[in-house]
Amino acid sequence: MSESPAIQDADLLRRLLRAKDRMDAASHEEWPVGRLAQVSGVSEAHFARSFKQAFGIPPHRYLLTRRIERAMALLRETDLPITDIAFDTGWASLGTFGRTFRDITGNSPSAIRSRGKQAAHELGRVPVCIASAARRPDLTTAVSEKRRQAANGTNEPEQQQEIP
Template sequence: MATAARMFFPAGDYHHPPTGIVQLRVIRGGSSYAEIDLGAGLRRVFTRPGDLLLSLPHRATRFKIEEPRELTMITVDPSLARELLMSAGGTIDELDILDRPMRDPLVAELCRRLESDPPANGVVREWALGLIFANLLRLGRAYRRRQKPNVLTSARFDRVLAAIDAELEGKLSVDRLAELSGMPRRAFTAAFREAAGLPVHQFVLRRRVDRAVQLLENSDLPLAEIAHLTGFTHQAHMNRVVSRLKGLSPGRLRSRGRDEEP
């Protein structure tokens, strides 16, 4: 129901139809780029000793390797794999997401030992396999959590907007806004662009321009002070940005505001 073997593959292009079995490969020797398809399309990746490659029963696979590879191959009957995963509180479907090379030192070491020094006791062998599948399940769940879409909720978006408007004259940092949103920086920038329709920097710049126009049309503050209050580095910077985004210079906008007064 389960085997472990050392295998050597010369450089080449290997296509495998769905095998109906679970195969876990551990790269033992050879580091180089390879084109690998584990069910999600061909990817060019750098592989090295310790990398794990999982093939599921329903997946066709392809390995186009530029250098020879030495592997430990663990082959498990799907019924045993399902049984082990059930014992760990999971299903084989949860491993679908493991469609690229991954790393887990414990799994790699267990596979190597099953191949090079297999336990004589069947209970110990099954325990080792159970530990391998429990860790694959953990990896799959971790990958799935990371791939969940990052959504900037209305409450978080409002919090970020309030901070932007309150701190326009200061040096607003993306890191600070991400912290306010409760999201990692990369996730925040992607989610903010989705919610606002603009990257953070461009959105903040437009808020500064809108505030500057408001002050130009409704106050007698000097242009240099307005530039300072709205976070521009200097008056000339404000003049350039306002003219570009509004089509009128700050001076013309101020004149227009006064012309419109009753």
């Protein structure tokens, strides 16, 4: 079985990593696919398809994960107001931040903050890189799909029926 074309092309992978690094360095900024494609030097469609193929998630979902991860760290490690954290991590409104945060993590920002303060002393001997990886939000399902599943009362993705 051969590898996918995006993985085989080392130059394209370097370009995708460049865009991913830019998102990591400035996750609070707006990163539409057009801007990311420009950083990578490829078309928008090719970038979106190749990014998902190379990293397993679409670029927007990756950016949401980074923003939520940064917000969780700020909630645990600082006493900044939640509103400031929302705007500092790139959200345009507090409502969108709170709703998306809850959809992804299953908890409100204030619940994460209070739980983080209680658990801070328990993680004293765990290396920071391990603790960060364990706290990384799992965003393998689109936020809109999670909302649809919650409305239907299911936690499992809807099964596609095959038509004979």
